[in-house]
Amino acid sequence: MRRFLALARTAALEALAEPLSAVLFLSALLMVHLAPVFHYHRFGEAARLPRECGLSALLVFGLVFATSAAVRTIGRELSSGTASVALALAVPRAMFHCAKTAGVFFAFLLFAAAAATATILAERTSVLGAHIAAMGGDARIWGPGLASGVGTTLLAFGAAAAANRFLNWRFCSSACLLTAVAQPVALSAAAAMGGFAGESFSSVARTVPAFMLLAGACLVFIAIAAALATRLGQATVAAVLSGAVAVSFLAEPVASACRPAGWAIRALLPVISEFWKADALLGGGVIAAAEVARLLSVAALLMALWLGVGSALLAGRELP
Amino acid sequence: MSERVVETKGLVKTFRDFWLRPVAEAVRGVDLSLERGEVFGLLGPNGSGKSTTIKMILGLLRPSAGEVRLFGMPPSDRRARARLGYLPELSYLHPFLTARETVRYYAGLSQMSGKAARARVDELLGIVGLKGNEDRRVGGFSKGMARRVAFAAALVANPELLVLDEPTSGLDPIGTREVKALVRRLASEGMTVLITSHQLFDMQDICSRVSILSHGRVVGGGSVADIVARAPDKRHALEDYFAEVVA
Numbered sequence: 001m002r003r004f005l006a007l008a009r010t011a012a013l014e015a016l017a018e019p020l021s022a023v024l025f026l027s028a029l030l031m032v033h034l035a036p037v038f039h040y041h042r043f044g045e046a047a048r049l050p051r052e053c054g055l056s057a058l059l060v061f062g063l064v065f066a067t068s069a070a071v072r073t074i075g076r077e078l079s080s081g082t083a084s085v086a087l088a089l090a091v092p093r094a095m096f097h098c099a100k101t102a103g104v105f106f107a108f109l110l111f112a113a114a115a116a117t118a119t120i121l122a123e124r125t126s127v128l129g130a131h132i133a134a135m136g137g138d139a140r141i142w143g144p145g146l147a148s149g150v151g152t153t154l155l156a157f158g159a160a161a162a163a164n165r166f167l168n169w170r171f172c173s174s175a176c177l178l179t180a181v182a183q184p185v186a187l188s189a190a191a192a193m194g195g196f197a198g199e200s201f202s203s204v205a206r207t208v209p210a211f212m213l214l215a216g217a218c219l220v221f222i223a224i225a226a227a228l229a230t231r232l233g234q235a236t237v238a239a240v241l242s243g244a245v246a247v248s249f250l251a252e253p254v255a256s257a258c259r260p261a262g263w264a265i266r267a268l269l270p271v272i273s274e275f276w277k278a279d280a281l282l283g284g285g286v287i288a289a290a291e292v293a294r295l296l297s298v299a300a301l302l303m304a305l306w307l308g309v310g311s312a313l314l315a316g317r318e319l320p
Numbered sequence: 321m322s323e324r325v326v327e328t329k330g331l332v333k334t335f336r337d338f339w340l341r342p343v344a345e346a347v348r349g350v351d352l353s354l355e356r357g358e359v360f361g362l363l364g365p366n367g368s369g370k371s372t373t374i375k376m377i378l379g380l381l382r383p384s385a386g387e388v389r390l391f392g393m394p395p396s397d398r399r400a401r402a403r404l405g406y407l408p409e410l411s412y413l414h415p416f417l418t419a420r421e422t423v424r425y426y427a428g429l430s431q432m433s434g435k436a437a438r439a440r441v442d443e444l445l446g447i448v449g450l451k452g453n454e455d456r457r458v459g460g461f462s463k464g465m466a467r468r469v470a471f472a473a474a475l476v477a478n479p480e481l482l483v484l485d486e487p488t489s490g491l492d493p494i495g496t497r498e499v500k501a502l503v504r505r506l507a508s509e510g511m512t513v514l515i516t517s518h519q520l521f522d523m524q525d526i527c528s529r530v531s532i533l534s535h536g537r538v539v540g541g542g543s544v545a546d547i548v549a550r551a552p553d554k555r556h557a558l559e560d561y562f563a564e565v566v567a
Binding site for chain 1: 335372375378379380381382398399401402404405406408410412413414416417425426428429430431432433455457470473477483
């Protein structure tokens with residue numbers, strides 16, 4: 001267990017220590033917090049745009065961040081020789097692969113939690129903005145929500161810079177961590193300023209299952225990237241993974257045209273249209289708990305499959 | 321009776337391309353044996369198969385033919401690998417970790433517990449001359465300093481067999497002298513050391529026995545004391561012997 005933790009901790013730190021990670025954390029969270037500002041079309045519901053913006057940020061920014069981290073921490077370590085030193089010791093290859101992937105999973109889940117919290121705040125900011133407009137107010141933006149969301153996110157980056165300057169902390173990893181921690185702080189600040197008045201907690205928490213499902217699908221793609229990185233170069237993994245994501249989007253039309261192909265896709269990949277449940281939340285709807293449990297079980301099985309494939313590929317690989 | 325720590329018999333390694341066509345025969349029937357407590361030098365010109373042989377001993381490469389035994393077990397056996405430390409030819413380290421974190425990472429991989437690991441890491445960073453630089457990130461280290469961190473990482477679990485691939489590469493003369501003194505000390509404490517280097521003068525100083533590889537074959541070797549005894553120029557005995565057998 002100590003070996004597993006040492007490997008996973010280093011992989012998580014490596015994922016967060018890259019400048020790209022800090023850029024993606026900042027861009028994604030600011031995009032979600034600023035979504036209520038660009039609220040010219042309501043698409044039938046005030047909270048819809050920020051919610052779908054948050055889910056899109058998780059899918060696009062999260063996948064870019066986590067799959068590149070998985071390829072770096074496994075592929076680059078194998079090609080540079082860093083992995084050879086660990087594998088020459090008594091570290092089983094399957095443990096090396098699973099622990100490294102688990103470290104990247106942790107970093108991704110940190111991103112997902114931050115994105116979900118930011119989305120809940122952005123949804124409330126948007127709903128309150130619409131309410132103010134309906135009441136005849138000029139403002140279409142609920143200022144406290146926007147200020148606390150954007151302000152704490154930027155402050156977290158400032159705090160990371162100060163910690164780097166005065167405490168010698170790593171800038172990028174502490175910026176990612178502090179930004180993630182800043183999101184619940186922003187949400188609490190907005191709640192204290194009346195952002196959740198008249199809104200029960202259960203309706204706010206409707207958003208969380210949607211994020212859990214999409215995060216589950218993303219974890220499968222991260223496991224696929226990690227498995228491919230044991231044998232393929234970074235560019236090849238990126239190309240194959242892009243293809244896999246595209247195929248998972250096209251799973252339903254493919255299945256209607258050729259059923260065996262649809263089964264094959266479902267046996268290997270998460271079908272994005274099933275894991276993207278934004279429509280189920282329209283008009284105060286909820287995602288059924290049984291559906292969440294079923295889809296998360298599918299994602300867990302696919303993750304286990306790809307972790308097994310990655311471990312087997314690494315076990316058979318020579319390290320010259 | 322002395323214990324055999326490493327033994328290879330008829331070791332062959334042929335690298336193949338994607339279509340399984342042979343590309344290079346790096347090692348062609350190498351027989352080696354290392355006894356407990358000796359400092360064994362694996363010498364040879366570039367491309368002679370030294371690193372490939374070491375990687376087969378460590379279980380990183382699979383032999384195409386022949387056999388490797390590590391503490392009497394195959395290198396795939398984790399009980400055997402748990403007893404070794406490895407310093408690769410290049411210091412592959414995580415640039416975002418500090419020197420202390422790097423050595424602690426390897427302590428974690430060797431299942432060392434918190435308090436014991438902390439004490440061992442501090443001791444080793446002192447031994448390799450990195451006191452005062454423990455909390456600097458290794459990404460900013462010079463090649464020689466990174467080499468010292470890697471050396472400390474190889475020693476963290478107090479291994480019975482230490483495999484050193486070009487340990488003095490990148491070190492200044494003082495650093496080289498310190499490494500030589502450290503290797504001698506470790507051997508006197510019973511550690512077996514397998515070392516490769518192009519610094520024949522240094523190898524003559526620290527090795528008890530050598531094997532010389534050329535084109536993947538053992539072309540010479542024996543006790544360093546015997547090689548020196550036979551040589552007219554004692555100071556350059558190993559260098560002269562190397563030139564003679566490789567030529």
